[in-house]
Amino acid sequence: MNAKQTLKSIWKLKALYLIALPGIAYFVIFKYIPIFGSIIAFKDYSIFLGTLGSPWVGLDHFERMIQYPDFLRILKNTLLINFYDIIFGFSAPIILALMLNEVRKVLAKRLIQTVVYMPHFLSWVIISGIFIGVLSPSTGLVNNFLNWFGFESTYFLGEETYIRSIIVGSGMWRETGWGTIIYLAALSGINPQLYEAADIDGANRWQQTWSITLPTLLPTIMMLFLLQIGNFLDFGFERVDVFLNPFNRANGEIFDTYIYQAGLLQNQYSYTTAIGIFKSVVGLTLLMGANFISRKATGNSLY
Incomplete structure (x- = not known):
């Protein structure tokens, strides 16, 4: 197709x-153009010299990242929290969608959907305030319940042991209801005649779910899994930082919170950019690997 035919085709589909223009502009301005700034990871960046004027230092910042004494600890925290989030946070919307799909009364189903969707519209500051109040050692609902059974109060946010569970659990409470929207939409597209035929053959609800519902949902599940695995090390600063304090930081600090401390508060722009590139390379590698496995195993893939 020559240039004239291309322009003619674009004009034909101009609407x-x-x-699509706003979406294209968003990705170009905020996703593609900033890639140029990644070269500061290989420079000793100075705001006075600029991106092009700063001297090259090669892989010095990557070496510094690996040699950082707490690098392995932060990497471990990031991997574990993201792993727990995939195991529990990713599967929770699927389970909830399957449960809601079995609710036959429309009013009850809509009421449950509304209640579980509502936390999604709360900011992480509000979410953290709710969890801090619920887990308070003096007035918290959880500790009052434990005291009722004769157990001593526990300062959950003041111990390293619980911080990962709190971070993952708060995310599940906030996003599980919202995540069910896609799965419920996929469930609504299943042909009811499949269930009728299975019912005639004597299949119970569990057998129908295992043989009809889950296989139908599998393409949607794999697509969402691939989208999430690409951000495996990009858990989100605001989601974690609101729960951190000096008592639990050892098990709760991840790359995003460390980048904030080192990059914005200590002005180490080149160093934190190198960490960001490391995260992106790991995410891209995991995405390509998971996409290859998905294409071979299920026939579904992103590309």
Whole structure:
């Protein structure tokens, strides 16, 4: 197709390109253009010399990242928290969607959906305030319940042992209801005749779920899993930082919170950019590997 035919095709579909223009502009401005700034990871960046004027230092910042005494600890925290989030946080919307799909009364189903969707619209500051109040050692609901059974109060946010569970659990409470929207939409597209045929053959609800519902949901599950695995090391600063304090930071600090401390508070821009590139390379590698496995195992993939 030559240039004239290409322009003619674009003009023919001008309405669609016009609608897509804001999305294209967003990715170009905020995703592609900033890639140029990644070269400061290989420079000793100075705000006075600029990106191009700063001297090259090669892989010095990557070497410093690996030699940092707490690098392995932060990497371990990031991997564990993301792993727990995939195991529990990713599966929770699937389970909830399957449970809601079995609710036959429309009013009850809509009421449950509304209640479980609501936390999604709360900020992480509010979420942290709720959890800090619920887990308070003096007035918290959880400790009052434990005291009722004769157990001593525990300062959950003041111990390293519980911080990862709190971070993952708060995310599940906030996002599980919202995540069920996609799965419920996929469930609504299943042909009811499949269930009728299975019912005639004597299959119970569990057998129908295992043989019809889950296989139908598998393409959607794999697509969402691939999208999440690409951000495996990008857990989110605001989601974690609101729960951190000097008592639990050892088990709760991740790359995002460390980048904030070193990059914005200590002005180590080149060093934290190197950490960001490391995160991106790991995420891309995991995405490509998971995509290859998904294509071979299920026939579904992102590309």
